[in-house]
Amino acid sequence: MAEVELPNDLGDGRLGFASEEEVDRFVDTLEKFERGDLAPDAWRAFRLVHGVYGQRQEGPMMVRVKIPQGVLTVGQLLALGDVAENWSTGKGHVTTRQNVQFHFVKMDDVETVLRKLADEGMTTREACGNSVRNITACPYAGVSASEAFDVTPYGEALTRHLLRGPLSSSLPRKFKIALGGCCDTDCVGAGFNDIGLLARLKDGRRGFRVTIGGGLSTVRRQGFVAHEFAPVEELFDIADAVVRVFNRTGNRKRKDRARLKFVIDKLGQEGFLAEYHQERQAIADEGGTPVGELPTVATIREKPSRPFVPSPGFARFVETNVRPQKQPGLVAVAIRLPLGDATAAQFRVLAGLAREFSGEEQVRTTVDQNLLLRFVRRDSLPALYTLLDRAGLAMPGAHTVADVTSCPGAMSCKIAVTASRGVAALVSRELEANPALAAKAESLSIKVSGCPNGCGQHYVAGIGLQGSVRKIAGRPVPQYHLYVGGGAKPEQVLFGRLAAKVPARRAGQAVARLIELYSAEKREGEAPDDFLARVPLSRVSSLLADLEELPEAAATPEDFIDLGESKAFEVVLQEGECAA
Numbered sequence: 001m002a003e004v005e006l007p008n009d010l011g012d013g014r015l016g017f018a019s020e021e022e023v024d025r026f027v028d029t030l031e032k033f034e035r036g037d038l039a040p041d042a043w044r045a046f047r048l049v050h051g052v053y054g055q056r057q058e059g060p061m062m063v064r065v066k067i068p069q070g071v072l073t074v075g076q077l078l079a080l081g082d083v084a085e086n087w088s089t090g091k092g093h094v095t096t097r098q099n100v101q102f103h104f105v106k107m108d109d110v111e112t113v114l115r116k117l118a119d120e121g122m123t124t125r126e127a128c129g130n131s132v133r134n135i136t137a138c139p140y141a142g143v144s145a146s147e148a149f150d151v152t153p154y155g156e157a158l159t160r161h162l163l164r165g166p167l168s169s170s171l172p173r174k175f176k177i178a179l180g181g182c183c184d185t186d187c188v189g190a191g192f193n194d195i196g197l198l199a200r201l202k203d204g205r206r207g208f209r210v211t212i213g214g215g216l217s218t219v220r221r222q223g224f225v226a227h228e229f230a231p232v233e234e235l236f237d238i239a240d241a242v243v244r245v246f247n248r249t250g251n252r253k254r255k256d257r258a259r260l261k262f263v264i265d266k267l268g269q270e271g272f273l274a275e276y277h278q279e280r281q282a283i284a285d286e287g288g289t290p291v292g293e294l295p296t297v298a299t300i301r302e303k304p305s306r307p308f309v310p311s312p313g314f315a316r317f318v319e320t321n322v323r324p325q326k327q328p329g330l331v332a333v334a335i336r337l338p339l340g341d342a343t344a345a346q347f348r349v350l351a352g353l354a355r356e357f358s359g360e361e362q363v364r365t366t367v368d369q370n371l372l373l374r375f376v377r378r379d380s381l382p383a384l385y386t387l388l389d390r391a392g393l394a395m396p397g398a399h400t401v402a403d404v405t406s407c408p409g410a411m412s413c414k415i416a417v418t419a420s421r422g423v424a425a426l427v428s429r430e431l432e433a434n435p436a437l438a439a440k441a442e443s444l445s446i447k448v449s450g451c452p453n454g455c456g457q458h459y460v461a462g463i464g465l466q467g468s469v470r471k472i473a474g475r476p477v478p479q480y481h482l483y484v485g486g487g488a489k490p491e492q493v494l495f496g497r498l499a500a501k502v503p504a505r506r507a508g509q510a511v512a513r514l515i516e517l518y519s520a521e522k523r524e525g526e527a528p529d530d531f532l533a534r535v536p537l538s539r540v541s542s543l544l545a546d547l548e549e550l551p552e553a554a555a556t557p558e559d560f561i562d563l564g565e566s567k568a569f570e571v572v573l574q575e576g577e578c579a580a
Helices: 020-035 040-049 074-087 107-119 152-162 232-249 260-285 314-321 344-357 378-390 420-433 435-439 504-521 528-534 537-548
Strands: 052-054 061-065 071-073 091-094 100-105 177-180 195-202 205-212 224-231 322-324 330-335 341-343 362-365 371-377 446-449 463-472 475-484 497-503
Touching (some): 071 074, 074 107, 224 232, 224 260, 232 260, 314 330, 341 344, 371 378, 420 463, 435 504, 463 504, 475 504, 497 504
Parallel strands (some): 177 195
Antiparallel strands (some): 322 330, 330 371, 475 497
């Protein structure tokens, strides 16, 4: 049960997730710290649970806004635009957990930001720290023709059940949950979350395939199957039992061994399941917590037709960014955000477009750092496209090879090795400039992380790039570990295999060679990610061997400067707060 009530209303009787009382408590705690009445470590732990991170730059903060299942209302989009314009860099950044975060926020402005967000029902509570993080869900849930059922209300119900719960902010380490099963694959990566929930039907009854203990980073694990089918009514009890086991058995002494996957390594699957079923019995003895009536996430309204003459580029946009919904005559429109960024003006435009064109009057963030506008009339697409284009939001190629995912990297993160956004922009730019090459592997996924922790989810991409460093004549050079063959399949997670280590400025060449290899050697109907999962690693390594080599005589001055930067590259080692 939540420790504070949530009176704010998002419309149609849907409650918000924020609490003014909580913001007051944040301000009081900050004042205690500033007076010297609270130790720095205690203050850091407190603010992290409230979504406020330190950056590698001294002073400014990153504020992460929790967006459950990626659902954003019109009012929330407007508030995000205000925060971006007035207290951040003019932009907001969509993350791979469907959150929105703001960088370079002054600590003096954090209270104002939190209150602005709370006014529209948004919270930063448990977006960071050793807590139950944002619960993600397939953005096509509720509109996909292949789904068993819409998982969105179950995700929202579970969010409300766990948010501010007795254990939710004091776990040994962060804890992640994802719901999917809507798109004939595991599009949200449920298999590499601490709890993965994929929608299933059995004899007409709704339920979930439940996996436990997945994770990325340096020690990768696929979650093991705890239930092939668990009725939806058991959702809260399943989550509570896993959280309880993790709370009492997790390693609180070693941060690098504190995630749930290490508990399972220690106990074994059978040992963990014994603990889990013990907690399930204890919960049952306490009366359990039935899911009960599901919350209403959106009320669908019929929008009028907006006929308009298609403008140049419309056909390509529809080809790559528009999917038909199971509801006749309606479509879902993907809005591609390069590097996951949206400007203040774009947030405001999106609010207006959601109100005017979307039957649910919402926008959803996605785990690949884009946005989705749903319940759009097909006959209104030309008008919508024209307005998106005017706002710089009509870039085609969503879900294609040029739509590269990236974490913020050394722009702000304390533990990033490289400026991952720079290499993501380079690869995307080179593919956009060579459409014939991109067309050879249009569905190839490319993801970038600035360090081994993998916030960009590079371990589960067809091509994954991980920031690293090498030295030439004692001088550091940014490079990337290149992984191939990762991906989340319907009931299996494939982790990429390390194939090469290439200097940052050669990443685009490496990607181009792999696309050509796929084009030349693929099987009939074989997808690029599947090809890279089966091709012998030696074949890839030999193909890229000359790109790996960078003798001192061949190095250029640019090789010693990270992409997107202007000064000599250096590795700045700090204690990361995501590891705090």
